Amino acid sequence: MSILSSLLGVLFVLNLVLAGAIIFLERKDAGATWAWLMVLFFIPLLGFILYLIFGQNLTRKRLFDWEDMKKIGIEDLIQKQINSLKEHRFPFKNETASRYQDLIYMHLINNEALLTQDNEVQLFTHGEDKFESLLKDMDAAQDHIHIQYYIFKKDHLGKRILEKLTEKAKQGVKIRVLYDEMGSRRTRRRFFKELLAAGGEVAVFFPSKIPFINLRLNYRNHRKLVIIDGKVGYVGGFNIGDEYLGLNPKFGYWRDTHLRIIGSSTLAMQTRFILDWNQASRSKKIAYDLRYFPQPSFTGHAGVQIVTCGPDSEWEQIKNGYIKMISSAKRSIYIQTPYFIPDVSLLDSLRIAALTGVDVRIMIPNKPDHLFVYWATYSYIGELLKAGVKIYIYDNGFIHAKTIVVDETISSVGTANIDVRSFRLNFEVNAFLYDQTISESLSAVFRKDMEKSRELTMEEYDERPLKIKLKESISRLLSPIL
Template identity: 60%
Template sequence: MNWTTLFLGLILLLNLIFAIIVVFQERKDAGSTWAWLLVLYFIPIAGFVLYLLFAQNFRRTPLFHWDSREKLRLEEAVVAQLEEIRTGDYKFQNPSSFHNRDLIYMLLNNNHAVLSETNRVDLLVDGHEKFDQLFKDIQDAREYVHVQYYIFQKDWLGQRFIDLLTEKARQGVRVRVLYDELGSRRLNNKFFQAFREAGGQAQAFFPSRLRLINMRLNYRNHRKLVIVDGRIGYVGGFNVGEEYLGLDPKFGYWRDTHLRIQGPSVFFMHCRFMLDWNQAAPDKPFHFFPELLPAQLAEGSAGVQIVTSGPDSVWEVIKDGYIKMISSAKRSIYIQTPYFIPDASMMDALRIAALSGLDVTLMIPDKPDHPFVHWATLSYIGELLKAGARVYLYENGFIHAKTLVVDEEVSSVGTANIDVRSFRLNFEVNAFVYDEVLAAKLLRCFQADIEDSRLLTLDQYRRRPYLMRIKESFSRLLSPIL
């Protein structure tokens, strides 16, 4: 009996120590802290193992390192643009950029996201359309192709993709493929064998250090980037797999949004890929910096900032960009997201906008792909409906688009969802675009999607079954760590 008492006392003492670590050392927000304290309370010892797997703090040590000479060159451009915007000397070429100069300054100051205004931005909203265009661009590549995806499936589309990249590698084109180990967990060395034999390079981000055990599995590189010859860049929501072509009967049609960019912003997309690659493959680094930033590459008139965030960032940069856009809105806010689990600051911004009489419209899937995340999403919807926002449930398959359009002139398209995971845990990348033409295209797509959606009213929401309310409440409690 004494040994049993001693053992239980030791467990309680260890649990208390672990709780102190969570509260005082990690310095997380209150919601996340309480969620982890509940886990530690109800699952002693094992809860701390889960904490080690899912709650590491990467903000202590920088993950991505620049060569000092290369970093200096980019920092010079950042400092110069910040000073010109601050003093009013910067010559905006685009009215949308000028109207959103505060947002531009914040992202430049917070993320070194240099603004370029001579970009051509094409919108891709269908999987077949996106991959047909992407494969054509890769076929025309002459120097290099750099590919980064969270999910790269080993199916018909994935095989066709790697076969094309293998062919380009045989032609002497430098080809690198970076994939997230968790998202692309079905990939193996055999899948890349012919590609590597042809001279291509493939690397997993945050690979397992021990077989079947990955202490960093909760921190996922959710970015999707493709850069072709420094001329063309792709960013958005599509991963690589048959489901993204609408071929998975579970989801049906897959509705997503991607951008194809030509112009100087491709250079900054390439900088992001270079940092991610060199972190994942320190034994195979590469460095790409032309002598001058490619401001001379004039393809169009869209202003673009390539903005990134991750668990290593001091602040939640993309979330801050979203909130700044919402708080600056004068007329309308249109959002498409597969997951809607906002923190208090994001929820307050949207609620205040709706209560102020702005047109706040949100579209989410009617069909869940992750039940707990879907139930948590629904738990937040009621607050927006009470504030006067409109909410549509997309019924024609699954909507995976991550878009925010404000006042029909500024938009954000990329990989970040409106949830805690994207804001704090995942490595994400978004293009913030200052262009009325693109904003109009996104709004037309939104209106077309409404035809395949149903409006959720406040009365309908209040009449939902009690079992659903219980699921929502439980899922919302866990939302800080979903």
């Protein structure tokens, strides 16, 4: 008994030391700190091992560095835009962008997100349309294809994309494929052997250094980017896999949102890809070359900022962009997201918007792909229902779109969900769009999706069973670390 008591005493003291390390050294958000302290309390010692895997702080680490970036001239362009905005002499090409100078300025200061105003933007909501367009653009590639996905599956669609990439590699087009190890955990490097044999290159983001153990398991690259010849870019919610074509019986029809962009914003997307590639592929880094940053004359009129965020950053750039958009709303806010776990700042901004008479509508799936996240989502939407927010449950399969539209004037489409994981743990990328035509199209898509959704009422929410309320409460406690 004395030995057992001593062991328990040592374990208790060790747990206190570990808890102190979490509180005083990491300086995390209070909600996340309490969640981890609960884990330590209920699972002593093992909880700290979980913390090392899931909770380490990356904000003090410089993960992405590219010395050649100075050769592109982006830093000078960013500074010129900042100065011209400060002096109220920025040459806006459309009224929409001019009305949201403060949001544009914030992204410049906070994320070095250059505003480009010569973009043509095409909207995709069906997987078949998106991938047919992507395959067509890849077929037309002359110089390079840079492709980055969180999930790259080795199923029918994955093989079809890979066959096209291999074909282009054999034609002399430079192919680089970057995927996330966790998202594509069932995909092995041998899947790409024919592409590699043809001269293509493949890199994996945050791979396991020890088999079956990944100390960066909780920090994943959730970005989806394709850049073709530095002229055409794709960004949005679709990954590569048959379920994104609606072929998975569990989810049924897959509703997502993706963008095809022709314009100078592709150069910002290219820079992001190269930064991610050089972090993942230490031995085959990309050096600056004009071939990756061509200067053709684009004829579009849409204003676009490519904004990124990740756990390596002190700021939550995309979340800040969402909050700024919400606070600027005068008439309407339409949000589509598969996961809705906002922090206090975002929750308050939505609640305040609704209480001031703004028509706030949020659309979420009717089925979970992550149970804890699903029930945590339901706990938060209850608070918004009380403030007058309209909640729609999408019943036509699974909605995976990550979009927000304000006043049918400005919008954002990308990879970031409205949850703590996207804002603080994952590496994400969104296109902030200053174009009324695009925003009106996204609003029309939302209203069309409403026809295949049901509105969740306050009465229905209040009548949910006790077991559902318990699931929500437990999930909400864990929401800061989900």
